Amino acid sequence: MSTPIKIKVDDSGAKAKLAALDSALGKMQPVYAVVGNVLLNRIRLCFKLGIDPWGSPWAKIKWRAPRTREDDGKSKGKSLTAAGRAQLAANAQGKSGAPLRDTGLLQRSISAKADGDGVTLGTNKIQARIHQFGGVIKPKKAKMLAFPGPTGEIIFAKKVTIPARPYLPLRRDSLAVNLPPAWSLLVVNALRTYLRQSVDKVEA
Numbered sequence: 001m002s003t004p005i006k007i008k009v010d011d012s013g014a015k016a017k018l019a020a021l022d023s024a025l026g027k028m029q030p031v032y033a034v035v036g037n038v039l040l041n042r043i044r045l046c047f048k049l050g051i052d053p054w055g056s057p058w059a060k061i062k063w064r065a066p067r068t069r070e071d072d073g074k075s076k077g078k079s080l081t082a083a084g085r086a087q088l089a090a091n092a093q094g095k096s097g098a099p100l101r102d103t104g105l106l107q108r109s110i111s112a113k114a115d116g117d118g119v120t121l122g123t124n125k126i127q128a129r130i131h132q133f134g135g136v137i138k139p140k141k142a143k144m145l146a147f148p149g150p151t152g153e154i155i156f157a158k159k160v161t162i163p164a165r166p167y168l169p170l171r172r173d174s175l176a177v178n179l180p181p182a183w184s185l186l187v188v189n190a191l192r193t194y195l196r197q198s199v200d201k202v203e204a
Helices: 012-026 028-049 082-092 105-109 128-133 181-203
Strands: 068-070 078-080 111-114 119-122 135-137 145-148 154-157 160-162
Touching: 028 105, 028 111, 028 119, 028 181, 078 082, 105 128, 128 135
Parallel strands: none
Antiparallel strands: 068 078, 111 119, 135 160, 145 154
């Protein structure tokens, strides 16, 4: 009589990993937080390189308005700061600077908030929309717009056209997010790493 062969499969390790994976997917806030961090890093790269999410360069600036400060009362109007005088020299040399990089306020204002339903990226800066989509600025009450020119003189204009310099993956004619392929790949890789780490904790 032949001896029966019995094989015992210990699937406790596999079950533990599946449980860890199920737990990671059951709590989506950390998953969406990973996605938010990836997108924030790509947006910051747009500002650093002066490109839109799809790799096209932003329109260059013609000049940057020199910074001023209120006078000490001995004379009327405003006077240039040290940074303003340096900007005048840069304007004269055709080196006005990189777009949207003067104060960095817009870039720093962009944040990501993740919860169990998704991740929201945005900014509370009023100038965000016109820099993203471009547009025409016209005076609301006055007859003319007034702003400092490249040499510090005041320029008057009926309107000013701001070119689009997209930093969010949004198209002007669509409210849907349009992630570039490179961004999508980074998101997928980040999620794989997150889920792999969740499973690896079982073996640690």
